[in-house]
Amino acid sequence: MGATARWELRTGLLFVLPCFLLFLAFRFGPSIAGVLLGFFEFSIGDSPSFTGLDNFTRMAGDPVFWDALGVTLVYTVLYVPLSMALSVGMALLVRRSFRGSRFFRSVFFLPVVTSLVLAGTVFTWLFSSEGPITKLTGASWLASSTLVIPALVLVSVWSRFGYGMLIILARLQDLPRELEEAALTDGAGVWQRFRHIVFPQLRPALFFVAVIETTSSFQVFDLVYVMTGGGPAHASYTLVMHLYDQGFKYFDFGYASAIGVALFVMTLVVALIQRLIIGRNK
DSSP, X not given: OOHHHHHHHHHHHHHHHHHHHHHHHHHHHHHHHXXXXXXXXXXXXXXXXXXXXXXXXXXHTOHHHHHHHHHHHHHHHHHHHHHHHHHHHHHHHTSSOOTTHHHHHHHHHGGGGSOHHHHHHHHHHHHSTTSHXXXXXXXXXXXXXXXXXXXXXXXXXXXXXXXXXXXXXHHHTTSOHHHHHHHHHTTOOHHHHIIIIIHHHTHHHHHHHHHXXXXXXXXXXXXXXXXXXXXXXXXXXXXXXXXXXXXXXXXOHHHHHHHHHHHHHHHHHHHHHHHHHTSTTO
């Protein structure tokens, strides 16, 4: 590299440096501050007081935290497999080009760009005691501690499956057709072609979608806040709802930050497990 090229590179980096520093400050600054705040007792109007692991010890003995974690895990176990299965199914359905295929792809993706607060408001009416779903099924889903989580899962799947479909569809369109055509010539059925040819090559995309959807399910908040507020009787009270209440209702920012740290660690552990199960050797 000549002197002129080095000078141009340094000049370019100098111009980029302010934006890069701002990006680091606003991207990682709040995250680092949130982790550190978990080791302090801090509320509005008070000075931070270092308490060590007291917030985490309190969290370990907090029954509300464990109940909220249980609700979050149930929601995740129901939501992630259903969302991924629907994403794969819809991607396979619109994989081939046919008349109207682009229209269906757009329709399937449309809920992803729809305001979740607006969607939650509409579905709250649909699941209400006077809504059509309640009249059709004879059960008030949002008023039932048994059915409220499935109701939230159905709405979440409707609003999110298009994103996973898009990722999987992009991967499907890159797969070589020769392998499937050869298997078809050898008499392989639809399920055999999918299991032995398509599915192994979808592992990287499936791993990515699994991590994204799991992270989304652990952080579910806005839909719960709009549709149920955590009710009935805390049956839909998720971990992020607990974090929100501690931080913005009781202004216990230290404890709320500790919950956030625990949520991050759990999400990371689950992602590593998914890496071993789905994304190994990829």
